[in-house]
Amino acid sequence: DGGITQSPKYLFRKEGQNVTLSCEQNLNHDAMYWYRQDPGQGLRLIYYSQIVNDFQKGDIAEGYSVSREKKESFPLTVTSAQKNPTAFYLCASSAQGPGELFFGEGSRLTVL
């Protein structure tokens, strides 16, 4: 089935460690996105990529990094510079045009 796969579903990290969240899609979508979700704050855009080898910062990019070496993959690294990394992270993709985004099932990161 076509869709977006995020892994891991749950992740625990010690302070000072970097962690990478995986996002893979087989929808042949050009655009991919990373959002962060915190209770009562909705979704906030971290990074987005319209094409391979290109990406732009969203509203809350500080402390995060991404790469887009393949069309299917858009991994997110949460670095030790992110002050409050505990959150639910959602990856999404979309085709060209003004249509909807398709979301993965999310990754919940907890910093111990």
Place this chain on the structure above:
Amino acid sequence: AQSVAQPEDQVNVAEGNPLTVKCTYSVSGNPYLFWYVQYPNRGLQFLLKYITGDNLVKGSYGFEAEFNKSQTSFHLKKPSALVSDSALYFCAVRDPNYGGSQGNLIFGKGTKLSVKP
């Protein structure tokens, strides 16, 4: 600045009654509007969208929404609520003038819908 407002943090409805989840928006150009639903610890599921055309949009699971340009609103409605509709609902707007070739999605803070038997 682009924004989406969902004025109610929570909406409580009895099963079988009609439900409305409110959404208003502010964008500089013509908006593309979306509704999503989220169940606990899950991703967002797409319900419906307004891009152009008829102001009344029908979507998944019996939901519909009405685009009102003069009131800048896009309220989500369902004629008869089910207990299984209980979830978190997000309104979102895509502004072609903001970010990327088609605009990035800007989300409201979400409305928790609770349907009681």
